[in-house]
Amino acid sequence: MLGRIALVGGTHGNETSGIQLIRQWQQSLPERFCELDVTCQFANTEAMQANVRFLDEDLNRQFTQARLAADNPAREAQLAKQLNQQLGPKGSSQYDLVIDVHNTTSQMGATLIILEADEFHVQMARYVKQHMPEANILLEDEKPVSEHGYLCTTGTRGVMIEVGGQPQGVLREDVYQLTQTMAEVLLDFCVAYNAGTLGELTPCEVFRLGQEVGFPMAEDGGRDAMVHHALQDNDFQPLLAGQPVFKRFDGSEIVWEGESPTYPHFINEAAYAKLHVAFATASQVTL
Amino acid sequence: MLGRIALVGGTHGNETSGIQLIRQWQQSLPERFCELDVTCQFANTEAMQANVRFLDEDLNRQFTQARLAADNPAREAQLAKQLNQQLGPKGSSQYDLVIDVHNTTSQMGATLIILEADEFHVQMARYVKQHMPEANILLEDEKPVSEHGYLCTTGTRGVMIEVGGQPQGVLREDVYQLTQTMAEVLLDFCVAYNAGTLGELTPCEVFRLGQEVGFPMAEDGGRDAMVHHALQDNDFQPLLAGQPVFKRFDGSEIVWEGESPTYPHFINEAAYAKLHVAFATASQVTL
Secondary structure, eight states: OOOEEEEEEOSSTTOHHHHHHHHHHHHOOOGGGTTSEEEEEESOHHHHHHTSSOSSSOGGGOOSHHHHHSOOOSHHHHHHHHHHHHHOOTTSOSOSEEEEEEEESSOOEEEEEESOOSHHHHHHHHHHHHHOTTOEEEEOOSSOGGGOOOGGGGSSSEEEEEEEOOOTTOOOHHHHHHHHHHHHHHHHHHHHHHHTOOOOOOOOEEEEEEEEEEOOBOTTSSBSEEEOTTTTTOTTSOBOTTSEEEEETTSOEEEOOSSSSBOOBSTTOGGGGGGTEEEEEEEEEEO | OOOEEEEEEOSSTTOHHHHHHHHHHHHOOOGGGTTSEEEEEESOHHHHHHTSSOSSSOGGGOOSHHHHHSOOOSHHHHHHHHHHHHHOOTTSOSOSEEEEEEEESSOOEEEEEESOOSHHHHHHHHHHHHHOTTOEEEEOOSSOGGGOOOGGGGSSSEEEEEEEOOOTTOOOHHHHHHHHHHHHHHHHHHHHHHHTOOOOOOOOEEEEEEEEEEOOBOTTSSBSEEEOTTTTTOTTSOBOTTSEEEEETTSOEEEOOSSSSBOOBSTTOGGGGGGTEEEEEEEEEEO
16 A cells, blocks of 8 residues: 655756646646645755756765765755655655656656566556556666665655656656656556556566766867767667767767667766766666 | 958857867867868866856857946956957957857757858858758847857857757767868858859858747746647747647647747757747748
8 A cells, every 4th residue: 555655856956847747736636646645846946946957966866874874064965864854764764655757868758767676666667568658667776775875765665757858957848748647657556556456467678777888088088989879869779789889089980899789778868978977778677 | 361260169168069079170170271270269168167058147148348348257257358358359359250169959950140141141151051051040130240249259250150959068979060060161161262262152041030939937937838849849940820839737739929930949948948938030031
């Protein structure tokens, strides 16, 4: 039985589709969800006001037990402690489910990010795929949930909605509609889960996070190459050994030499540019 | 005769394609341009370092005589005075041509922005259209050049390259290649202009800037609507009276009631979101 559910937007202050969805649903939640105990709230209102991802540090990396216990004056570190009291506390939460709504500059379409493949999340993944076949499911179970720094881990269970491509600070209708649809499907799942009417759900294909791939760097500390146009915008499409991934500024190409096929995503995401991360890899698994 | 020419990137610190082009051409300018006196330089290195459009104020609005004379402590106002000494001074410049390289989140493709339709710029527009037929030419002659605040107005003549769509802080190969091609075509024009080999150039269609169109606002100061998906990404396509331009969050549509046809551009540009500008209009004229 899912009791309290939190739907959160504005964890990154320039990700507008989640912010707008919260704004809408705070005014009026679709009637079929009124039987659920759903709280719609913003996370980082100061960053929203400034139209930036964060002010001092990435809020969505603050929710490890170590960071929550540490004495860090950064505004987001302080905010994380408040939010952990409100939405958590992590490990013994008042909330049975926290859904955190994000968007990306990568062409990832509507993606549900889950952090573990236990029975609950397998059912959720299957339900989402069944009711929204265009959705991608991304499984980030490379470490235990307790060690993830994501805001959604304050809940007993936590997932993220990640939709793109949308530039930071911009609201696109297509991205907003996909975001709303995925949020509705997730709350429909909660209603069915509570009513015991999920029924038999068909196994589905999901993407399991592999590793981050960095940009080739020049000796002066700048980049030596950019994402190849053949890879750009092809998130979650199979990438095979020998296919181009980078174009050097001298015109030469760098081809993929890793696991084949792999499923690149977060391709050329603006927020990861500072870290010189070009994309992340994934394998396909059946849940 | 065009003597000194300046090619400038990083006027906005998160517009990566111009920054990368300057980085490349500082290392080695294509050989056919070596007969020209071209200086490749960055404008706002502090904003580039911080990966933001600007630190205090938009640098590309500082170059009116009034602002250049005013006592404004904003970092970009101070920087503008330095740049005006280096590239100008405006009104009696050491540079015959300043080309300032920008990018936009709007799907504007490769756009050349000119500020007046005198013989020089008409020839340039025709040459660019002839050698790069996919280019758009945007004429912003709604006020005299002297009253424009753009950095490129420090030169005796000044134009801007504006390419999109590209999220802020991201470098896309397609946008980079268009940027490089347009910069090459402009320098090819300079070579031909100096050699007197421009020949007869065919008149071309350009877009003349009309006015900015704001987002419909709600009573609480937030937006009441978003750019309609039928308008999104259709920069420079004709918009007719009765066609949808906005989608309200209640699902209803707002249709175009202005000049018909008009040619919207800078549709949903991230940098104008703060001002709640949804797009700019244009009419088509022949130069």
